[in-house]
Amino acid sequence: MRLVVDLNRCQGYAQCAFLAPDVFVMHGEESLLYNPHAERAQRDQVMRAVAACPVQAILVDDPDDPDDLGAPDAPDAPEGESGTGSAVPVGEGLSGAR
Amino acid sequence: MPGDAALERLRREGRIVIVGASLAGLRAAETLRKEGFTGSLTLIGDEPHEPYDRPPLSKQVLLGHATADRTALPRRTALDAHWRLGVAATGLDMAARKVRLADGDEVAYDRLLIATGVHARPWPHEAEAALDGVFVLRTRDDAARLQRRLAASPRRVLVIGAGFTGSEIASACRERGLAVTVAERGAAPLVGALGGVVGRVAAELQREHGVDLRCGITVTALEGDPAERLRRAHLSDGTTLDADVAVVSLGAQRNTEWLAGSGLGAGPRGIACDAGCRAFDFRGIVTDDIFVAGDVARSPHALFGYQFLSLEHWGNAVAQAETAAHNMISSSSERRPHLWVPAFWSAQFGVNIKSVGVPSLGEELVVVQGSLAERRFVCAYGYQGRVIAAVSFDGTKWLEFYQRQIESAAVFPPEHSMVDSRPEGLRPVPAEFPDPSLPTHGPTVTVSGYSPTEQRITFTPARA
Numbered sequence: 001m002r003l004v005v006d007l008n009r010c011q012g013y014a015q016c017a018f019l020a021p022d023v024f025v026m027h028g029e030e031s032l033l034y035n036p037h038a039e040r041a042q043r044d045q046v047m048r049a050v051a052a053c054p055v056q057a058i059l060v061d062d063p064d065d066p067d068d069l070g071a072p073d074a075p076d077a078p079e080g081e082s083g084t085g086s087a088v089p090v091g092e093g094l095s096g097a098r
Numbered sequence: 099m100p101g102d103a104a105l106e107r108l109r110r111e112g113r114i115v116i117v118g119a120s121l122a123g124l125r126a127a128e129t130l131r132k133e134g135f136t137g138s139l140t141l142i143g144d145e146p147h148e149p150y151d152r153p154p155l156s157k158q159v160l161l162g163h164a165t166a167d168r169t170a171l172p173r174r175t176a177l178d179a180h181w182r183l184g185v186a187a188t189g190l191d192m193a194a195r196k197v198r199l200a201d202g203d204e205v206a207y208d209r210l211l212i213a214t215g216v217h218a219r220p221w222p223h224e225a226e227a228a229l230d231g232v233f234v235l236r237t238r239d240d241a242a243r244l245q246r247r248l249a250a251s252p253r254r255v256l257v258i259g260a261g262f263t264g265s266e267i268a269s270a271c272r273e274r275g276l277a278v279t280v281a282e283r284g285a286a287p288l289v290g291a292l293g294g295v296v297g298r299v300a301a302e303l304q305r306e307h308g309v310d311l312r313c314g315i316t317v318t319a320l321e322g323d324p325a326e327r328l329r330r331a332h333l334s335d336g337t338t339l340d341a342d343v344a345v346v347s348l349g350a351q352r353n354t355e356w357l358a359g360s361g362l363g364a365g366p367r368g369i370a371c372d373a374g375c376r377a378f379d380f381r382g383i384v385t386d387d388i389f390v391a392g393d394v395a396r397s398p399h400a401l402f403g404y405q406f407l408s409l410e411h412w413g414n415a416v417a418q419a420e421t422a423a424h425n426m427i428s429s430s431s432e433r434r435p436h437l438w439v440p441a442f443w444s445a446q447f448g449v450n451i452k453s454v455g456v457p458s459l460g461e462e463l464v465v466v467q468g469s470l471a472e473r474r475f476v477c478a479y480g481y482q483g484r485v486i487a488a489v490s491f492d493g494t495k496w497l498e499f500y501q502r503q504i505e506s507a508a509v510f511p512p513e514h515s516m517v518d519s520r521p522e523g524l525r526p527v528p529a530e531f532p533d534p535s536l537p538t539h540g541p542t543v544t545v546s547g548y549s550p551t552e553q554r555i556t557f558t559p560a561r562a
Binding site: 003006012 | 165168169416441448
């Protein structure tokens with residue numbers, strides 16, 4: 001699932017990092033890093049984070065319409081089969097990376 | 099009324115074309131569908147990728163926490179759009195209402211939205227820019243290439259330019275344990291955006307994290323080895339620096355070249371438009387069928403003396419796209435102005451930097467909360483006796499308050515007392531922005547004298 005955080009809105013409450021630590025991590029005192037592409041297995045965690053965000057800054061693909069993740073809109077396969085897909089993956093979750 | 103009937107037909111079966119398939123283009127398309135537009139919708143993008151998010155490219159992606167090809171933006175609604183990706187728009191025929199594409203095709207429109215954004219300013223010497231090891235960072239592909247190179251442990255990375263992108267790249271490199279030199283022509287990092295007072299704090303931050311920061315210096319040449327791999331850089335102080343990666347971070351240029359000769363009011367500073375996002379033609383007359391949004395737009399802002407602001411801000415792309423899309427399919431009385439208060443963020447060296455308003459308009463600033471020495475503070479910027487902007491280092495929670503201050507033209511310097519205000523901060527000091535009349539890029543040449551024999555050319559070298 002694709003997600004984006006409006007970091008203008010984000011005030012560093014860290015609820016997301018608490019509820020979905022594989023996707024969201026605090027970086028320093030109050031800035032947030034997140035993985036913009038969460039795995040299906042992380043969906044429940046992410047949805048809890050979306051609901052808990054006090055400023056509603058997290059946007060994910062419409063959960064009621066999970067099969068509409070682009071197709072037929074999306075020109076690429078959403079799973080990233082394009083030619084530049086060889087960037088070194090350091091684990092899917094942020095917590096695995098550091 | 100006939101006007102209403104035409105608008106109704108546009109909303110039902112009109113043709114809307116969006117040039118630019120990034121954040122602004124996507125959000126505009128979603129807004130059009132959400133507001134009931136059922137006609138044909140075409141999105142044209144020169145990159146082969148679906149719309150993706152850029153802020154993670156200089157942070158998560160360079161750190162290896164996320165991969166560049168997985169930064170696609172979530173969709174809030176089904177778009178039912180025709181996508182023309184990997185093909186650039188090359189021309190506009192305003193009279194015939196057609197966009198020309200690089201593959202020779204033409205796309206007709208009833209309403210056009212231009213959201214072509216900006217591209218990274220390239221290194222000015224082409225042969226040097228082509229050396230293996232010289233990068234820019236703007237697109238997903240740029241980020242993938244640079245992150246691969248950083249993962250291969252280069253001996254030293256040279257970052258040319260210490261604006262936000264350059265500083266974030268330097269931060270990511272240090273976090274990866276790489277040796278980094280930052281060359282900045284100004285007196286401090288971020289000085290153009292935030293001024294010299296805050297820039298000095300950014301400089302301390304970089305040095306404390308082990309960046310070899312060199313200010314007041316320019317890179318005069320990049321030198322390759324016989325295999326055309328970057329080997330070293332020559333600096334304006336006469337020294338050289340061995341580096342196998344250089345990232346050119348000299349700001350951005352607006353993507354308006356494709357509009358040359360179209361009659362639209364488009365140039366290097368963007369496309370001028372009214373507060374309702376309608377583009378001006380080159381005569382200064384507003385069009386009624388061409389709209390602009392995002393980094394490429396320049397629109398007057400009522401809060402800032404109706405100055406034409408051109409903002410490369412994520413939030414501006416979202417807000418302006420939504421306003422433009424709404425106005426494209428609304429009657430004149432239902433149109434809205436784009437009144438978004440500028441705001442942006444940056445994360446570097448573990449500090450969250452945020453800004454609201456237009457700091458570069460500020461003449462003076464006061465440290466209203468916290469302290470510069472602790473690197474945890476909020477500065478309010480003043481312009482002609484009112485609060486015009488605020489910048490925070492790890493002080494996000496306060497910015498909303500200052501946004502209201504800016505919106506209500508609150509008095510500067512602030513008279514009320516605040517949480518965590520310190521006596522030493524409350525005296526206004528000059529914000530120390532560089533003199534805008536001095537050239538910032540390259541030398542200038544001026545010509546004086548009347549008759550050909552009297553004419554004299556004066557060469558002014560770029561200020562270090």
